Amino acid sequence: MPLIEIKDRAAIAGVGQSAYGRRLMRSAIDLGADAIAAALADAGLKRDELDGMIVTFGTPIGADADTLAQVLNLKLRAYSQTWAHGRFTASAIQWAALMVASGMANHVACLASVSFSGLRRPVMGGAGDSEGAREAGGSHGEDPVFGMTSPGAGAALVARRYFARYGATSALLAAVPMAFRKHAALNPAAIMREPFSVADHQASRFVCEPLHLLDYCLINDGAACVIVTSAERARDLRQPPVYIAGMQPLPAGREEFIWAYPGFGVAQQAAFDYDAGAQPVYRMAGVGPGDIDALFTYDAFSILAWMALERFGFCKPGEAAAFTQDGRIELGGALPMNLNGGLLSEAHIMGWNHQVEIVRQLRGACGTRQVAGAEVIQWANAYGDSLIYHR
Amino acid sequence: MAENKDEYRKPRPAVSALNRPYWDALRRHQLVLQRCGECGMRWYPAAPLCPRCWSRRIEWAPASGRGRVNSWVVFHQSYFRGFDADVPYNVAEVELEEGPRLLTNLIDVGNDEIRAGMEVEVVFDDAAPDLTIAKFRPRRASA
Known part of the structure; x- marks a missing residue:
């Protein structure tokens, strides 16, 4: 039996997004700040109540969690970040659910912000292909040779x-x-x-x-954020919880x-x-x-x-x-x-x-x-x- | 093939302590794969131990160089300057008789003539003075 019964114990209390566009010419930090602020406002949470963050797509295309915490003057008790791939969305929400279920954090912002238009050179596909240069090859089958x-x-x-x-x-x-x-x-x-x-x-x-x-798919600029909290806490907040x-x-x-x-x-x-x-x-x-x-x-x-x-x-x-x-x-x-x-x-x-x-x-x-x-x-x-x- | 081989402009392999024997063998026009001395498994890419039994008693041994096309794509967009003149060019995944699959470029065949299951054989392309690449071509009638 699992140590924690997690079904329906965590919920999404708020969601937010920045503008989305092909070439917004805005930084990833700028866009991420919009999405986080929008998600907190949606939930009816104050900035200082946000104590956890998981980012799934940081440098060099997105904003990193530690930077966002500095820029937004947050007081995070816990944060984490994955290797920069799109595949970690569910993982982040799952870890956030475990964080709130175990008391490591009360309100966890899960997000990615991306600014492809700010990139100086390609990092996925092409001459700057960091995946292809990986030992034993790229995770999507890249082999630049x-x-x-x-x-x-x-x-x-x-x-x-x-x-x-x-x-x-x-x-x-x-x-x-x-x-x-x-x-x-x-x-x-x-x-x-x-x-x-x-x-x-x-x-x-x-x-x-x-x-x-x-x-x-598109290549663009933008950010989107969800706030994970406990089901109990979510019931006290502004929006109906999504479990x-x-x-x-x-x-x-x-x-x-x-x-x-x-x-x-x-x-x-x-x-x-x-x-x-x-x-x-x-x-x-x-x-x-x-x-x-x-x-x-x-x-x-x-x-x-x-x-x-x-x-x-x-x-x-x-x-x-x-x-x-x-x-x-x-x-x-x-x-x-x-x-x-x-x-x-x-x-x-x-x-x-x-x-x-x-x-x-x-x-x-x-x-x-x-x-x-x-x-x-x-x-x-x-x-x-x-x-x-x-x- | 028309490029000046002294000025090889395509991406070079990321040669590491693990895969150096593979690239060194190609320069001798040999295709080699690792083989487990315990269970006999063959695999690719290079690994420090047998993926099946974790034995470290492994050796590099010749591969047949024969296989079949498992899947393939055709690039209509160039991502590397060294491939600009090759567009549209194919990249194929060849399943070797020994089991492992290699990515490669198929030569001596039109991109529209490639088929799944097509029998192919290795060709050693001396791309640069210090670099030989394993490419594949349709297998010729019994040699």
Whole structure:
């Protein structure tokens, strides 16, 4: 038995964001300050009540936790920060939940702020490819000797194998970014709001084939923040709490590749028929995939939505191509996904913009893009971690 | 291939104490992989111990140089100046007969002719005086 029963013990009490834009020409610290202040105001918390922070994407693209604490003159009892990747969103919230459950902190700001327009040289993809220079290679499969660079190339490798293995096509994959763009059209904060057709998708240039430009997320500036606190404390604050019912941590190992579930057979993964089985997040939350009112996923590249659907058992391996057609993942469909527009169309805030949207959906505050009666919403990713929230 | 090999402008490998034998062998036109002296496992990339049994009794041993295309991509955008003239260029993941997968560039085949499962064999590309790279080409009828 676990030492701490964590189900429904932690909640999101406040959410906030900065402006999002392609080239805001504002620093990551500046944007992060906006998001933190907005989240505190949303929760009805004073600055000095914030005593914990976890940042998932710092130097050189984002603002680091210690710097934010200095600039904002915070009194943090506890902070932490991950290696600069988008994959740690659920991890940060899980650790924050453990922090508040154990009394290490009372109110934990979890966030990333990014300022790609402030970068002097590329750090992901290209000549400054820090991933490719890593001993034993990059975490998205980077190997600059062969010109293999950038997270998108690793996703393209997965997409090509998916197409070859299951007979799917790029035209079918177009349904994913098209759906998220439709949602972005309903979101005034989204950077890309113009709907497009399959023909537009197919006509957009290849970046790393078989992925087209419209399969790639945005590169932008912005920050988003959520405040994690105890469920008890959240009930005393300004907004209705959004509870964290289920948690599934981030796995690693030889059978994991960042953009593919075990058995898919890329990088050094064994190739076998994956069976989602009973994913721990559902057992903990006491619900199943059929109970999920909306699904949010880390959509840096369109193919990741297919991988997430199959990894968590919404459909079987090879079935996501058909599953995502005919509006099923759109507002009004059986499983609406990424109602904010996702990284593909709202903004790339490392998944923090998705957490903000999940909370607002569960508050019923999303206006024309509101999922009617949304009670249970899941964050689940190609790389295997997950959160299940409810109101 | 037209580039001046004395002025190699593509990214060079990050040679480390772990993987130096791999790169040294390529210069001798040998493709080698580590092998576990306890359980026989072969693997890539270089590791200090056998990923399966953690034995440190490991050796570098020749690989067949034969494999199949597992997946591939085609870069339509250049991220490195040294690859500017190559766009669009392919990067393939080749599954060797021994099991491990290598990233590589396929030569002697059009980007539109690459297929999953295509049989390929290693080619030693003397890219610079001090650097040989393992590339692959479609396997030729029984040599």
